[in-house]
Amino acid sequence: MRFLVRSVPALWTLALGLWGLSRQDSVWRDEAATWQVARRSTADIWSMLGNIDVVHGLYYLLMHGLFELFGPSTAVLRLPSVLAMTLAAACVAALGHRLAGAWAGLGGGLALGLLPAVQFYLQEGRPYALVAAGAGISTLLLVTLLEGRGRAVHWVAYGGTVALGGLLNWLSLMILPAHLATLLWSRAGRDAGKRWTAAALAATACVLPLILFSRSQSAQVSWIPPLTWHMLIGPAVLLAVGGVGALLDRPRAEGYPSARSPGEERRPDRPRAGRLSAASVGLPLLAVPQAGLVGLSLVQPLFLDRYVLFSLLGLALLIGVVIGAAVRAASYRYPRASLGILPVVMAVAMVALLPQSLAKRSPASRVDDVLAAAAGVQRLKRPGNAVLFIPAARRDTELVSPDAFSGLADIALAQGPEKSGTLKGIEAEPDRIRAAMLAQRRILLVTDAPRVARPVTAARDKAKTSVLEEHFTAVADEEARGRRVTVYERRTPVR
Known part of the structure; x- marks a missing residue:
């Protein structure tokens, strides 16, 4: 039975992940960063991490x-x-x-893959799903240890898993206060508390150098908007749903029929006061990281749901409790009908979420598509043309699909990304860019589509825009999936 309870949700989630995996052969800007960095040599990656994206170094x-x-x-x-x-x-x-119980396990495991945020990052070339897996393993190890089933090696594995998650994204260390809340709620013994403290301190010590060094690269997250009250609506809804699950997670009355699956042995009910429960594990796992991120965002804006994606494991666990409670209540009078509750709930949820599921597997679910822009360049370019990028970060189009840009001169680039140890390279000064542009007859501009474009603020980008407006005419323009490729031809003869 144990194998069935674990394998069915795993296979279900795997199927959801493989469904539409290519997203119609699209790659958006965040994934493009992974793609282009992963293709560099190890030495080039190390060089880059000293300047940018050190928080994702292990993942790269x-x-x-x-x-x-x-x-x-x-x-x-x-x-x-x-x-x-x-x-x-x-x-x-x-x-x-x-x-x-088994029904709560099945319900929670199946529910996780259907959560909209999980479906989004389930197919994302970024580290957040890996962090969620680490959170699941560390929480399972903690429960094993608090139940008295583990040994010293399990504490080592627990600390190592937390540290690994922290190296993938150091904000995942917020799982430690969540686990501390579980220890306090379940009234774990002093010995367990000491061992947990040692493991937690060891994990934090492993990640601390990364935290301290990444502070020097905090400008990377300067684009995140300040926290506002409407950003808290989503977490409040999640906590409300989780709270319902926590309230339903109560000891079963003596003589009350259990909602066990066919073939599952009945175990005597145990009072949960002072013991582990789904509520004592799931609610802190859901609430503490969310609250911690809100607190950090009051100091520095960091409120992005992906940073605490792992907290949704707590939500899924508590949803499983709700399903298990429904099955248990129905089994008292309708034992046969109770077996259909979980399949019906999952079918209804799947149908209700189908529009979102389809949307998240389409290129339109992301801000842009790097590969679509590269295909546009491939169609519009001519031998001897030049290419520009506004902003310079849109050079990721070329870095992911270099073949599409063969024969084009990147006239603004002074030092390439690998040599400069950056994601987008270092561009020349505005005057040199202007002179290089005026020497061209035909320029391809790769930029953002108007609906997602930000105002041009960098001096280099202002120089590019000014020269194009004064001396060039747009003769072709293609917009696809959040990116835009425009062809400009010189209005006056080249001197």
């Missing part, structure tokens, strides 16, 4: 290894996230089974 090195083994593709880019979330679903199912 992992993806570099996978690209070296299997080659760059959308499947290789996203499969690690699919497999990681599959593992996370199995962990939720195992937690639910242990703490609230």
